Amino acid sequence: MIEPVYSPSPSRYDAMEYRRSGRSGVKIPVLALGLWHNFGSHKPLRDIQAMAHYAFDKGICHFDLANNYGPEYGTAEENFGLLMERSFRPYRDEMLISTKAGWDMWPGPYGNWGSRKYLMASLDQSLRRMKLDYVDVFYSHRWDPETPLEETMQALVDIVRQGKALYVGLSRYPAEQARVAYRYLAAHDVPCLLYQDRYNIIDRVPQCSGLIDLCEESGTGFISFSPLQQGLLTGRYLNGVPADSRMAKGVFLKEEMLTPTMMEALHGLNALAQKRGQSFAQMALSWLLQDSRVCSVIIGASSVAQMEDNLKSLDNLAFSQEELRLIDSLSAPVQLR
Numbered sequence: 394m395i396e397p398v399y400s401p402s403p404s405r406y407d408a409m410e411y412r413r414s415g416r417s418g419v420k421i422p423v424l425a426l427g428l429w430h431n432f433g434s435h436k437p438l439r440d441i442q443a444m445a446h447y448a449f450d451k452g453i454c455h456f457d458l459a460n461n462y463g464p465e466y467g468t469a470e471e472n473f474g475l476l477m478e479r480s481f482r483p484y485r486d487e488m489l490i491s492t493k494a495g496w497d498m499w500p501g502p503y504g505n506w507g508s509r510k511y512l513m514a515s516l517d518q519s520l521r522r523m524k525l526d527y528v529d530v531f532y533s534h535r536w537d538p539e540t541p542l543e544e545t546m547q548a549l550v551d552i553v554r555q556g557k558a559l560y561v562g563l564s565r566y567p568a569e570q571a572r573v574a575y576r577y578l579a580a581h582d583v584p585c586l587l588y589q590d591r592y593n594i595i596d597r598v599p600q601c602s603g604l605i606d607l608c609e610e611s612g613t614g615f616i617s618f619s620p621l622q623q624g625l626l627t628g629r630y631l632n633g634v635p636a637d638s639r640m641a642k643g644v645f646l647k648e649e650m651l652t653p654t655m656m657e658a659l660h661g662l663n664a665l666a667q668k669r670g671q672s673f674a675q676m677a678l679s680w681l682l683q684d685s686r687v688c689s690v691i692i693g694a695s696s697v698a699q700m701e702d703n704l705k706s707l708d709n710l711a712f713s714q715e716e717l718r719l720i721d722s723l724s725a726p727v728q729l730r
């Protein structure tokens with residue numbers, strides 16, 4: 394008999410916490426793995442495989458993708474498809490896989506935003522790249538101010554009816570549009586499973602704008618992305634900009650962010666994390682997860698060592714009122730939005 398290439402850890406569900414997504418029947422690991430930056434064609438498949446297997450072995454069974462994750466666009470999905478073929482296929486029913494469409498993907502008027510034409514075609518392409526029959530969650534990646542909301546929502550409804558996605562989600566919709574969208578989807582018996590937005594210690598817009606409360610009211614799970622603000626809320630930039638870091642690439646995370654005020658805040662937060670017996674990254678993740686309204690946070694990691702560090706955040710989710718107040722005051726001068 395041929396030995397399977399990958400045999401997941403039998404204890405993979407022992408230490409992970411799973412939270413119910415809104416009022417759905419689905420539970421989601423509090424840490425999910427996002428494939429935005431570190432799973433594209435630039436990364437050796439062996440490293441990608443090591444991170445994905447490590448995640449699954451630790452109960453991180455939710456993998457978050459989008460059509461344009463890479464770089465190059467589409468290559469994170471292609472690499473995920475290779476993993477499906479090589480190792481993950483027997484475990485497909487243990488996995489919650491999401492993808493999205495909404496940002497620029499191909500040239501011309503049908504490869505961007507929120508039309509039915511784009512969403513339907515993009516999901517078909519994503520399924521082919523990932524070698525899947527269906528995804529668990531298909532997201533509208535952003536609100537399109539020019540396409541009628543009803544068209545985008547009806548496309549999501551029809552995608553579920555076609556069996557190409559089991560659930561739908563929204564990402565980065567303003568509260569007003571999210572409210573209307575939730576109503577539309579619920580009225581068509583496809584309640585929104587997840588709402589995805591950037592939320593972390595220095596970006597509290599989903600909290601301040603009422604989006605998190607709206608999720609709770611609507612029975613939709615709230616899931617945070619960039620919980621570490623792309624690495625800023627870790628020890629990575631406390632003593633300069635490492636050559637292999639996301640900031641050194643200078644595309645999505647810019648060195649200009651490291652102002653004296655920001656550095657003071659980062660050092661203060663890091664000192665508090667040390668006092669709590671945590672790494673900075675661990676404290677940033679624990680801070681999100683101490684709020685039971687946050688269903689899950691999507692981490693992006695560039696190595697297994699970072700994932701190992703991040704997983705330890707689950708060991709200490711309790712904060713004293715004083716610690717929470719200190720985090721608020723240290724981060725107040727550097728809130729991003």
Ligand SMILES: NC(=O)c1ccc[n+]([C@@H]2O[C@H](COP(=O)([O-])OP(=O)(O)OC[C@H]3O[C@@H](n4cnc5c(N)ncnc54)[C@H](OP(=O)(O)O)[C@@H]3O)[C@@H](O)[C@H]2O)c1
Pocket residue numbers: 426427428429430431457458534564565589590617618619620621622623624625627628629637638639640674675691692693694695698699700702703
């Ligand atoms: N819906 C949307 O519009 C949207 C937008 C953005 C992201 N997302 C989703 O959210 C996921 C996560 O986003 P993100 O990658 O920005 O998340 P993040 O967790 O805030 O940042 C990940 C980066 O932080 C650094 N890092 C992670 N753990 C670390 C540790 N323990 N110590 C030191 N550095 C650490 C790494 O940077 P280095 O690479 O420098 O090592 C890593 O690439 C994405 O993959 C995607 O699935 C969704």
